[in-house]
Amino acid sequence: MKKLCWIALFAATVSSVRAQNMRSRDNFDEGWKFHLGSNVDYTKDFGYGQDLIYAKTGDAGHTPASPHFKDADWESVRLPHDWAITLPFVYKKDGDLEGHGFRQTGPLFPESNVGWYRKTFTVHRSDSGGRFVVTFDGIFRDSRIWINGYYLGSNLSGYSGISFDITDFLWFDKPNVITVRADASQYEGWFYEGAGIYRHVWLERFNNLHLAHEGGVFVHTDDNKVTVEATLDNKGLAPAGAQVSAYITDRSGAVVAQTDAAPVQVAVDGSQTVKLSATLATPHLWNLDDPYLYRAVVLVKDGDRVIDSSLTRFGVRTITVDADKGLFLNGKPIKIQGVCCHQDHAGVGAAMPDFLQYYRIAVLKEMGTNAYRTSHNPPTPELLDACDSLGMLVLDETRLLDSGPEYEAQFKHLLLRDRSRPCVFMWSIGNEEWVAQTNSIGKRIAQNQVLLAHELDPTRLCTEAVNDGNVFHGVNEVLPVRGFNYNLHGVDPYRKEHPTQPIMGTEVASTVSTRGIYIRDTPNAYVPDYDSCYPPWASTAETWWTLAADRPWFMGGFAWTGFDYRGEPTPYGWPNINSHFGIMDMCGFPKNVYYYYKSWWTDGNFIHLSPHWNWKGSEGKVIKVWVNTSCKDVELYLNGKSLGKKEMPRNGHLYWFVKYKPGTLKAVGHSFGEPSRRIEEVVSTTGDPLKVVLTPYRKVIMNDGRDGTILNVTVLDAKGLEVPDAMNLIHFSLSGNARFIGVGNGDPSSHEPDLCPDGQWQRRLFNGKCQVILQSDGKGTGPIQVQANGDGLQGASVELQAVGS
Numbered sequence: 001m002k003k004l005c006w007i008a009l010f011a012a013t014v015s016s017v018r019a020q021n022m023r024s025r026d027n028f029d030e031g032w033k034f035h036l037g038s039n040v041d042y043t044k045d046f047g048y049g050q051d052l053i054y055a056k057t058g059d060a061g062h063t064p065a066s067p068h069f070k071d072a073d074w075e076s077v078r079l080p081h082d083w084a085i086t087l088p089f090v091y092k093k094d095g096d097l098e099g100h101g102f103r104q105t106g107p108l109f110p111e112s113n114v115g116w117y118r119k120t121f122t123v124h125r126s127d128s129g130g131r132f133v134v135t136f137d138g139i140f141r142d143s144r145i146w147i148n149g150y151y152l153g154s155n156l157s158g159y160s161g162i163s164f165d166i167t168d169f170l171w172f173d174k175p176n177v178i179t180v181r182a183d184a185s186q187y188e189g190w191f192y193e194g195a196g197i198y199r200h201v202w203l204e205r206f207n208n209l210h211l212a213h214e215g216g217v218f219v220h221t222d223d224n225k226v227t228v229e230a231t232l233d234n235k236g237l238a239p240a241g242a243q244v245s246a247y248i249t250d251r252s253g254a255v256v257a258q259t260d261a262a263p264v265q266v267a268v269d270g271s272q273t274v275k276l277s278a279t280l281a282t283p284h285l286w287n288l289d290d291p292y293l294y295r296a297v298v299l300v301k302d303g304d305r306v307i308d309s310s311l312t313r314f315g316v317r318t319i320t321v322d323a324d325k326g327l328f329l330n331g332k333p334i335k336i337q338g339v340c341c342h343q344d345h346a347g348v349g350a351a352m353p354d355f356l357q358y359y360r361i362a363v364l365k366e367m368g369t370n371a372y373r374t375s376h377n378p379p380t381p382e383l384l385d386a387c388d389s390l391g392m393l394v395l396d397e398t399r400l401l402d403s404g405p406e407y408e409a410q411f412k413h414l415l416l417r418d419r420s421r422p423c424v425f426m427w428s429i430g431n432e433e434w435v436a437q438t439n440s441i442g443k444r445i446a447q448n449q450v451l452l453a454h455e456l457d458p459t460r461l462c463t464e465a466v467n468d469g470n471v472f473h474g475v476n477e478v479l480p481v482r483g484f485n486y487n488l489h490g491v492d493p494y495r496k497e498h499p500t501q502p503i504m505g506t507e508v509a510s511t512v513s514t515r516g517i518y519i520r521d522t523p524n525a526y527v528p529d530y531d532s533c534y535p536p537w538a539s540t541a542e543t544w545w546t547l548a549a550d551r552p553w554f555m556g557g558f559a560w561t562g563f564d565y566r567g568e569p570t571p572y573g574w575p576n577i578n579s580h581f582g583i584m585d586m587c588g589f590p591k592n593v594y595y596y597y598k599s600w601w602t603d604g605n606f607i608h609l610s611p612h613w614n615w616k617g618s619e620g621k622v623i624k625v626w627v628n629t630s631c632k633d634v635e636l637y638l639n640g641k642s643l644g645k646k647e648m649p650r651n652g653h654l655y656w657f658v659k660y661k662p663g664t665l666k667a668v669g670h671s672f673g674e675p676s677r678r679i680e681e682v683v684s685t686t687g688d689p690l691k692v693v694l695t696p697y698r699k700v701i702m703n704d705g706r707d708g709t710i711l712n713v714t715v716l717d718a719k720g721l722e723v724p725d726a727m728n729l730i731h732f733s734l735s736g737n738a739r740f741i742g743v744g745n746g747d748p749s750s751h752e753p754d755l756c757p758d759g760q761w762q763r764r765l766f767n768g769k770c771q772v773i774l775q776s777d778g779k780g781t782g783p784i785q786v787q788a789n790g791d792g793l794q795g796a797s798v799e800l801q802a803v804g805s
Contacts, residue, residue, distance in 0.1 A: 022130045023210070023308050028119070028201040030705065030778075033074035034081065035064075037114035039185050045114060048181065053151070060149035060179075064116045067148045067177040071118050078705070082140075083115050084184065084195035085349030085742075089751045091574045101192040101566035101577045105184055113185035115196045118177060121203070125172040130207050131235055132170060134178065135163040137380060138199030140350065142183040148176055158188050159377035159399050160410040161199070161417075163213055165235075188399065189376060191342055192566030192578070194350025199380050207307040208236035211298060212271060215416025219296045219314040220459050224280045226316070228259065230298050231273040234266035241265045242300045242307065246276045249295045256280060256294075261301075285330050286315025286422040288370050291391035293422070313388060315422025321461055321481060323502045327555045329393075329425075335548065336556025337601045338371030338395070339364060339583065340507055342565040343379065346586040347742020347754045347773045349566070355708050356773070357386040359697055363588045364562055365390060368601025373397060373506065373558040375465070376431040378414045387423035394423045395506070395558065401430030401437070401464065401475070403448040411449060412456065419457040427453050428506065430475075431465040432485055438474035446475040465506035470494040476501075484557075486510070486537050488547055495553065505548060505557020510538030512570055512580035515591045515746050516724060516767025518611045518624075525569065525576035525749045529611070530626060531593045531653070535570060541583075541593050545600060546651045559597075563588060564748060575749045585746030587712070587771040595628040600651050606630050609667040609681045612724035615660045627654040631669030631679065639663040687717035689726045692788045692796040703737060703802040705778025711798070713763075713770045713788055724768045728790040732761040732772050736784030737802050739777050745770035776802055 038044035046069070051061025060066040087104040090097065095108040104112050123132070136143070140158035144151070150169045155162040170176060184195035204213070210233060211217060218229040228246045245261040259276035266272045276298075284292040293313045300308035320328040327334050344350045345360065357380070364372070371393040374383070378398060387394050396418055398411040411429070418424050429449040436442030450462045463481040468474075470490030476482055482498070483506030484491055495503060511534050514526040520533075527533045531540045541559060548554050564582035571580075578586060583594050595608035607629040615623060627634050635645040636656050646654045648669075658665070662685040671677040697710040715726045732740060740761045742754050747766035756762060763770040774786065781802050789795035 023206040023310070024204065026203045027706070028121075028134065028203045029079035031119055031121070032077050032079055032081070032197070033071045033118045034077045034083070034196075035071070035074045035116050036083070036112055037116050037181070038111045039114045039183055040110040044111060046116065058148075058150050060146060064118055064181070065146040065149060065151075065179045067175075069118070074118070077117075079201055080198045080351035080353070081196045082194040082198045082349035082351035084192075085351070085754050087112055089577060096187065096190070098569060098573050099190045099567050100187065102574060103192070103566075105195055106187065107185055110185065113183060113195075115182045115184070117180040117182070117197055120175045120177050122175055123170055123172055127205065128172055130167075130205055131165060131210065132167045133163050133165050133204045133213055135161060135202040135204060136180075136197065136199070137161045137201070139180065139182050139197050140184055140194050141188065142186060144181045146179045156406065157399065157410055158184075158193060160413050191568045192344055192349070194344065196351075198350040200382075207300075209234050209240040209242055209266060209300070209302075210308045211300060211310050214413065215419075215456070217296070217298050217310050217312050217420065218457075219312050219420040221283075221314070221316045224283045224316075226257065226278045226280060226296065226314075228276040228278070228296055228298060229273055230276065231271055232264055232266050232300065233271050234268060237268065239265065239267050242302055244274050244276065244298065244300055246278065246296055246298045248278055248280065249297065250284070251293060280316065283316040286317040286391075287330055288334075288391040288393070291315065291389060291422070293388060312420050314420050315388065317422050319425045319460070321502045321555070323500050324553050326502075326552055327504075334370065336371045336393070336504060336558065337368055337597070338373060338393075338556065338558035339369050339562030340373040340375040340558045340560050341562045342375065343377070343383075344566050345563070346744025346746065346771060349754065352380070353708055353741070353775060354382040354385070354706060355698075355701075356710070357383045358390065359710055360563065360588060361386040361390050361392050363584065365392065367583065367590075367594055367598050369562065369597075371395065371425075371556070371558065372562070373428070375507070375561075378410070381417070384418060384421050384423055388421055392423055393425045394421070395426050395428050395463070396424045397428035397431065397465070401433040401442065401445055401449070403445045408448070408452065412452065415453055415456045419459075424460065426460055426481065427457075427462045428483070429453070429462050429464050432467045433464070433475070434467065436474070437464070437466055438468050438471055440474070442474045443477055447478045450478055450480065463504065463506060467507075470497070472498060481555075484508075486539070488539060488544060491547065491554065502555060503553065504555035505544065507560050508539065508544040508557040509541050509559040510535055510581055511541055511593055513591050513593060514580055514748060515585045515589055516612070522572070525572035525574075527571065527580055529592045530624070531596055541596050542652060545597075549600070549651050559583060564746070569748065575751065577751065578748045580748055585748075587744045587746045587769070589712075589746050589769050589771075592626060592628075596653060599628045599630045599653075604630070605669070605671045605677055605679045607634070607667055607669045607679050607681045609665060609683055613662070613665050613683045613685045614723075614725050618660050619662070621660050622657050623660050625656045625658050625665065627667050627669075629654070629667075629669045630671070632672045632676070634667050634669045637666040637668065684721055686721045686723045687719065689715040689723045689728055689790075689793060690718050691716045691794040692730065692790055694786060694788050694796040694798045696786075696798055696800060699799075700801045700803055701738075701776050702805050703776050703778060703781050704805055705776055708738070708741070708773065708775035709800065711772050711774060711786060711788075713765065713772070714768055715765065715790070715793065722768060726765050726768045728793060729762060729764045730770055730788050730790045732763075732786065732788055734774065734784060734786045736782060736800075737777050737780045738774050738784045738800070740772055741775045742773040743771065774800070
């Protein structure tokens with residue numbers, strides 16, 4: 001009866017929080033205006049650099065920072081926004097354009113490096129009396145921010161978010177104008193990074209006495225004990241006190257535990273932290289197959305009035321690292337089957353909508369991936385939301401190994417932001433810092449960062465992605481976990497010399513291949529789609545995984561990379577504009593190496609046969625046929641005739657050399673165990689493309705202006721067989737409350753636009769596949785009809801549904 005009473009009491013409290021609480025968090029992505037500027041000519045940069053806008057506070061001159069500036073002729077945009085993806089491809093040998101995907105950005109293009117953003121909004125006087133904070137999750141890069149002509153501050157980083165308390169600068173019941181100037185002329189990485197406000201923006205409101213905006217709530221668990229650390233800030237004009245408590249709900253919202261209330265007194269402009277604890281009777285553990293999430297709700301009360309609250313999703317799970325036995329999740333050994341990823345996707349560049357984060361994590365999990373490295377920068381929060389929700393471990397990485405005030409602040413921001421997330425299992429303090437990682441300066445920096453991480457989050461260890469072979473001096477002397485980038489020949493010697501230091505592969509493989517291409521094509525910058533073409537510093541997937549699988553002390557590793565990404569073309573340059581490193585291409589379409597990983601990273605029986613069997617004009621020529629499977633043996637047939645049976649080596653693959661003859665190639669595998677199960681896969685010579693097929697990732701989307709879906713396109717012949725080498729041009733159209741936001745096909749040498757001008761949305765198939773990305777426009781519910789057509793092809797149509805929240 002006592003338990004029922006407090007559950008009823010807290011349920012009543014929950015229902016009244018919204019009515020009493022001042023805190024709100026509103027998405028601020030709508031209603032922005034955008035225009036390019038210049039970083040060398042102030043006449044093309046709206047007078048910036050001419051007017052003395054930093055001389056007197058509030059005087060922004062005639063620049064866009066002034067609230068009186070007229071922006072009626074500026075482009076209307078919705079965030080996230082990446083202006084670099086709209087720029088043309090251009091070939092130049094200078095300015096590291098190759099590394100950044102040959103987009104017209106960087107020091108050689110001063111008139112497309114600067115972007116101005118403006119947003120007008122109103123705050124009602126009835127909402128005054130508390131604090132207002134605007135948060136930018138990511139601006140690339142070197143941003144300056146004003147409100148109503150008053151300068152708020154700057155953020156050099158393109159990856160670490162920044163917040164500004166705008167309370168002192170607001171006008172009530174009249175329009176406010178926030179202005180951002182971003183300068184992307186300087187790169188941070190050696191890969192495509194985008195340009196502009198490419199992550200979400202938020203407007204937050206809360207009481208003067210409130211949970212700290214950065215790191216105000218830290219939830220961590222130990223078996224069935226939940227600890228909630230709550231930090232209160234006081235921005236009022238007098239000391240203030242409150243009662244702080246927390247309760248835990250399960251996924252359905254039912255209250256399952258509570259803490260005692262703790263009194264807190266906070267001085268003017270001061271902070272205080274309290275620790276609260278609760279016990280879960282029978283905790284439902286978070287793991288990769290069942291990523292169960294609880295909610296911790298912190299209440300800050302002044303008497304009976306709730307003046308602030310915060311909800312944090314968390315999981316109950318334990319991470320243990322053992323130098324001899326590797327990594328453990330909830331007491332069970334787990335080998336890291338990981339990938340490194342950059343943060344761009346076909347069609348949208350770096351401005352990735354939230355639903356695309358879930359799509360990418362889902363297709364990685366289908367391959368058997370269980371861990372994701374955020375190389376080489378702090379990720380957007382929505383990526384971690386997807387990993388928390390879908391069950392994916394994350395190696396969370398800061399941008400640079402540096403303990404100076406600016407970069408240390410970025411690392412601190414990352415720690416405070418992400419430390420409650422169950423998906424984050426370890427911190428990475430840097431990547432391949434070849435200048436510092438083997439000297440005493442690097443050692444001291446690393447020691448500082450490791451200590452900082454332990455101070456703010458004692459529940460996780462740190463590593464660094466180090467590429468110096470078996471060298472021990474420098475950062476490796478102080479790293480709790482040694483990370484190897486390539487140099488796998490050094491793993492065994494290093495282990496022998498340092499048996500007490502846990503080891504993981506922070507970056508491995510780096511296979512290069514082009515989806516659906518099986519011969520080297522230098523003019524088009526294509527390489528064969530086999531796990532055989534790799535750079536001299538790296539190894540094949542098969543090499544690294546065999547090493548990792550056979551050593552219990554080796555924690556596993558992160559393959560470079562999960563998806564292709566813009567920039568860093570290897571081994572070719574122009575006309576290639578993106579990498580070949582992905583296990584999947586930029587759309588998430590699998591390459592051949594995907595099936596190697598799926599064979600050994602997933603349970604159950606699996607077999608895959610490649611290449612396709614459309615080789616017109618190559619009759620009698622020898623084709624290399626690969627089979628990836630988890631079976632114990634495979635027999636290959638061509639047109640019903642056996643070409644022999646072979647035993648599958650553990651963690652390996654099988655291949656045959658077959659003289660091409662049109663028809664049917666079939667691989668028959670026999671699974672392990674008793675009784676043995678027969679599985680097979682067939683590839684056949686197809687006819688010409690006849691019919692378009694549209695396959696949506698989801699058919700129901702929320703009509704919130706942000707949700708959406710991905711539609712993948714293939715074509716079939718007259719017999720209903722998918723045509724794997726089709727290159728038809730596909731045209732897209734739609735009706736209903738939605739819009740297209742990008743197209744792609746995974747071709748690393750395609751110079752087709754990602755955003756189609758004048759509404760003429762189209763994309764050429766690349767080896768039988770392309771993709772269109774659709775997003776709700778927020779204007780209403782109802783059916784959305786998407787059509788795909790091609791010259792001489794039967795078109796396809798699919799109906800989606802936009803529903804209310």
